[in-house]
Amino acid sequence: MSDPTRPVGPRIISIVNQKGGVGKTTTAINLGAALADEGFNVLLVDLDPQGNASTGLGIDPSERAVTTYDLLLEDADLKDVIRPTNVEGLVIAPATTDLSSADIEMMSVEKRSFLLHDALRQPEIDAFALDFVLIDCPPSLSLLTVNAMVASHSVLVPLQSEFFALEGLSQLMLTVREVRQTANPNLRIEGVVLTMYDRRNNLSQQVEADAREALGELVFKTVVPRNVRVSEAPSFAMPVISYDPASKGSQAYRALAQEMVEKLEQTTP
């Protein structure tokens, strides 16, 4: 399906929050699968050395695959890195723990922030006819995350409906501002999505109220509930929308995909 929301090339979205365990990987997998289910062609780039998005979509970590490490640091061809998943329309560039190596830190400042940017602009990317690229970032504002932001049109922030959720957001926004000033002036915030939301819990409601007050329209209307089916799905190497299509988690990620596409249609000329 051609994407009406972009005139040229895929829309590249980094999924970022330097806090660990807030739902970045879960959002990357399930938003990717929901967009693919809507008929879009999606590439998930796993930039987290933990490689959970890769294993969660069925890539065997013991297999010596060509990975995003090779893409960034060994000039590998995108076509050799991209692998199919068991979700039609969703392909993945898998990660390995090698990504946490110091090689990237040792490169010159000018080069090291643009590694992913340059890799994703290889002409061969056209062959995949991608509509969206989602980048699953590590839980830090390290060079890997900066690489993702430099390569992206926008940043999507999962926010766990928990204590201290909003702490750290100002640091994240500072990094976005720095990337805008130095490398990617058009970097936007795609939105903030509340994850692991528990309707019976006052804390979730309080975090939601605080986030909406502080961030206004940036917060997606869709919230992702805490749902055991979401957490079970990766052990079966599936997104929740395949594992349990009727579950609340599956419905939420479908709604999030639709809301995001609608927002893009409204804002893209």
Ligand SMILES: Nc1ncnc2c1ncn2[C@@H]1O[C@H](COP(=O)(O)OP(=O)(O)OP(=O)(O)O)[C@@H](O)[C@H]1O
């Ligand atoms: N909506 C949800 N309902 C239930 N469990 C969830 C939900 N979202 C995420 N989880 C669980 O929370 C844990 C952390 O999620 P996830 O790995 O997506 O976070 P992350 O931000 O990518 O973590 P890291 O910072 O380590 O990369 C996982 O065990 C995941 O299965």
